[in-house]
Amino acid sequence: MQKLQDIAVMVEPKDDVPLNHLNATPILHEILHALQRLATQGEPTTIDLRAIPFGPGDEDALLNQLGMGEVKIELDTLGKSTIWETAFSGVWIIDHQNAESERIALQIEVAHIPAIIKAQTEDVTESLQLLDNQLNPNRTETTGLREE
Amino acid sequence: MADDMKRFTQTLGESLRERGVSRRGFLKFCTATASMMALPPTMVPAIAAALEKARRPSVIWLSFQECTGCTESITRSHSPSVENLIFDHISLDYHHTLQVAAGDAAEAAREAAMHENEGKYIVVVDGSIPLDNPGFSTIAGISNLQMLEETVAGAAAVVAVGSCAAFGGLPHADPNPTGAVSVSDIVHDKPIVNVSGCPPIPTVITGVLAHFLTFGSLPELDALGRPMVFFGQSIHDRCYRRPFYDKGLFAETFDDEGARKGWCLYRLGCKGPMTYNACATTKWNQGTSWPVESGHGCLGCSEPDFWDAGGFYNALSIPDSDIIRRAGVVAAAGVALGAAAGALNRSTRAKAAASHEKVTIDDLDKTS
Numbered sequence: 001m002q003k004l005q006d007i008a009v010m011v012e013p014k015d016d017v018p019l020n021h022l023n024a025t026p027i028l029h030e031i032l033h034a035l036q037r038l039a040t041q042g043e044p045t046t047i048d049l050r051a052i053p054f055g056p057g058d059e060d061a062l063l064n065q066l067g068m069g070e071v072k073i074e075l076d077t078l079g080k081s082t083i084w085e086t087a088f089s090g091v092w093i094i095d096h097q098n099a100e101s102e103r104i105a106l107q108i109e110v111a112h113i114p115a116i117i118k119a120q121t122e123d124v125t126e127s128l129q130l131l132d133n134q135l136n137p138n139r140t141e142t143t144g145l146r147e148e
Numbered sequence: 149m150a151d152d153m154k155r156f157t158q159t160l161g162e163s164l165r166e167r168g169v170s171r172r173g174f175l176k177f178c179t180a181t182a183s184m185m186a187l188p189p190t191m192v193p194a195i196a197a198a199l200e201k202a203r204r205p206s207v208i209w210l211s212f213q214e215c216t217g218c219t220e221s222i223t224r225s226h227s228p229s230v231e232n233l234i235f236d237h238i239s240l241d242y243h244h245t246l247q248v249a250a251g252d253a254a255e256a257a258r259e260a261a262m263h264e265n266e267g268k269y270i271v272v273v274d275g276s277i278p279l280d281n282p283g284f285s286t287i288a289g290i291s292n293l294q295m296l297e298e299t300v301a302g303a304a305a306v307v308a309v310g311s312c313a314a315f316g317g318l319p320h321a322d323p324n325p326t327g328a329v330s331v332s333d334i335v336h337d338k339p340i341v342n343v344s345g346c347p348p349i350p351t352v353i354t355g356v357l358a359h360f361l362t363f364g365s366l367p368e369l370d371a372l373g374r375p376m377v378f379f380g381q382s383i384h385d386r387c388y389r390r391p392f393y394d395k396g397l398f399a400e401t402f403d404d405e406g407a408r409k410g411w412c413l414y415r416l417g418c419k420g421p422m423t424y425n426a427c428a429t430t431k432w433n434q435g436t437s438w439p440v441e442s443g444h445g446c447l448g449c450s451e452p453d454f455w456d457a458g459g460f461y462n463a464l465s466i467p468d469s470d471i472i473r474r475a476g477v478v479a480a481a482g483v484a485l486g487a488a489a490g491a492l493n494r495s496t497r498a499k500a501a502a503s504h505e506k507v508t509i510d511d512l513d514k515t516s
Contacts, residue, residue, distance in 0.1 A: 023388050046189035048182075053428045054411065055388030056441060077173035102434050104180040107189060118180070120171040135483055 023054055024062035027108075031066075031091055035108035037092055046113035050118060059106075066108075073117060079104070085113055151339050161200035171224040174200075175332050181362070185355040186377040186426065198362045205361060206269040208299055209243035213276030213285050215320045219245055220308040221347035222354065228273055238357060240458025241269075244287060255288050262302050265392070270360060271303045273331050276312040277320045279329030296334060305330060305339040305366055309353055311449060314342035314373070332373060342373040346449035349430050352378045369386035371454070374424070383420035383446045386428035390415065407443060417461040425450040 026104035027047065034045035049059065067087030081099040086093060092114050096105040109115070133139075158166070164174055182189060199491050211219065216252070232302040239365040240246075241261035261269060273296065278284040282291035300306055308331040311317040319328035332340050343353055356375055359367045366377040384390065392398070392412040399406035399413055409414075414421070423446050427438040439446055445461075 022391065047190075048189050051186060051429050051433065053386040053388045055389075058388065064234045075172065075176070077170050095237055096180060105176075105183045106180070107183075110403060115176050116172055120175070123171050 013087060022061075023052070023058040024065065027052060030106060031088075031110060033124070035088070038112070041111075044109065045113070046110075047108040049106040049108065052059065053127050065094065066093065075116065083117065134146055150384055156435040158204070160202040160204075171405060181358055184351050185359055185362075186374055196277065196330030197364055202361050202364075205304075206239045206240050206241050207240055207272060207357070208258055208261055208267040208269055208303075209272040209274070209514055210292075210295060211243070211245055211287075211298060212273065212275030212277050212296070212313070213316075213326065214246060214312050214413075216309065217347040218274040218313075219243070222309075222350045241265075255290070258299065262299060266302045268304050269302070270305055270307060270357070271300050272307045272309055272339055272357075273313040274309045276316045276328035276330060277328075277334060278319070278328050280325075284326045286302035288474075289321075289391075295332065296331070299340055300335050302359065303338055305341065305360070307353075307356055308340055308344075308373075309341045311344045311346045311452075311454065315452035317346065318455055320453070334398050340370060340373055341375060341513060342451075344372070345388060345425060345448040346447075346454070348450070349378075349426055349432065351430055352426055355457075358498065365490075370424070378426040378430070379424040379450065379453075383425055384418075384442070385422045385441055387412075387420055388428070404444065413440060413443075413445040417446050417459070419451070419454070419457070419460075420446040423448040423451050 001103070010057045015145075027049075030047060033086040034047070034053065037043040037045060049062075069085035069087050069089065073083040075083065079096070080101065081094065083092060083094050085091070090110055090112065092109045094107045094109055094114055094116070095103065096107075098104050164177070166323050169177070175192070175196060176345055178192050178199060179189070179198070182192050182195050185195075204226070209219075220225065239261075242254065242258040244250070247254060247257070249257055265421065275285075275292075277292045279293065282293060285292045287295060288293065308314045312319060312328075313331050316324070316328050316330045317332075319326055320330070330342075332342070332475070341356055343356055345352070352375070356367065359365075359375075367377055370379055371377050372379075384393070387393075389410060389412045392410070393414055397406060397409075397411040398415045400413045400415055401407065404417065407447070412418070420440065429445070431438045431441070449458060
């Protein structure tokens with residue numbers, strides 16, 4: 001079945017009217033303040049762009065102004081997530097999609113590294129056990145590695 | 149049977165991990181859930197901790213005098229990875245439009261769910277309840293009133309989905325031929341959440357259910373019993389066209405220069421100033437657009453008696469010059485002006501409701 005996003009619809013700006021309602025500007029100021037907090041206090045900030053009343057063109061204007069930096073990460077769990085650092089170091093765009101490639105969240109994270117990239121403590125503990133089991137398949141006793 | 153019991157006793161965290169969802173995936177799920185519930189991203193760790201332990205609640209969905217638009221809205225929502233995961237984790241034990249069983253078998257499923265989950269289940273209602281004659285709307289020979297009263301008796305909470313269940317909606321419109329009333333007109337001893345809208349935004353419906361699943365409680369409500377996170381601000385105050393309103397730039401017809409440039413639709417009958425809903429941010433069709441972005445004013449469908457608030461294209465809205473004079477503020481005081489416009493519109497709407505203006509073909513063809 002054809003999905004909504006497969007239907008080719010493009011809004012064309014009339015005459016010289018740009019598709020930008022200037023609603024990106026307050027977000028850029030919010031990012032500026034968040035960067036100040038990160039630089040001086042190390043405090044990260046996340047901005048949920050789904051909660052922002054953007055008009056046509058506003059999101060593109062914001063993302064264009066932030067630009068593309070030197071890091072791009074793809075996460076593949078419950079659908080694809082694309083994470084990239086903008087031209088402003090410490091300002092990351094996180095675009096979460098579901099298994100049908102539909103966006104389920106779009107966030108700006110102002111941080112040294114996005115929280116979702118870090119390995120989760122529980123996963124690290126389970127990995128340790130898993131690798132140990134692979135290296136020592138005949139061992140019957142627990143390794144005690146969890147306590148180490 | 150054993151699998152059913154396991155699903156019932158598993159927490160959401162256990163259920164997701166059994167399906168191979170990593171903790172990173174779980175964090176992503178919680179991020180999307182927080183966004184869906186309109187909660188700040190700082191709440192994600194708390195949501196993750198709560199969802200990790202959340203257990204599967206039973207939901208009984210009752211449909212009364214309605215058009216099935218509310219069910220269409222939620223079943224056609226296009227974010228399966230998140231909402232389906234939530235719905236997989238909610239035991240939807242009765243929904244006579246969706247379920248395979250019918251008649252006595254369906255009613256037996258409802259009664260079994262009520263008995264097995266006494267005091268814990270959620271009742272979702274769409275549609276209004278006719279009081280003039282019980283025969284106006286029945287299911288399996290049971291009147292809507294009787295079914296509602298006996299089903300909510302053992303419920304933990306009631307979610308009135310859609311403007312019909314929340315406020316009476318279209319069946320309640322003048323002259324209200326069936327004596328239609330809302331859920332809150334009948335149920336007085338249970339917590340009720342009104343998720344109004346015609347239809348409601350699907351993510352708002354799932355957001356309320358997700359809130360209950362996550363925190364085991366209902367979200368904070370406004371004076372009309374609607375969740376504040378979605379209905380706390382007016383369409384007008386969250387509208388991306390608001391800056392044009394503040395500058396006094398209005399579309400006068402649907403095809404003039406102002407309309408093409410995306411100016412404010414206030415003078416074309418937009419009910420945004422008196423309407424509280426999340427359309428301006430959540431949008432529709434997977435965030436694609438919403439009525440104002442499509443060039444049409446808000447109809448005010450999440451407000452009580454919106455059908456009787458005058459024609460959708462009639463000048464319910466008061467010209468800005470009148471507002472400035474009557475409210476005694478200048479255009480620069482944007483938010484205050486919006487609030488004043490809302491108050492004045494509520495007053496105007498009451499007058500329109502009293503005179504019950506009808507929408508005519510001329511209204512629809514209105515070009516000036």
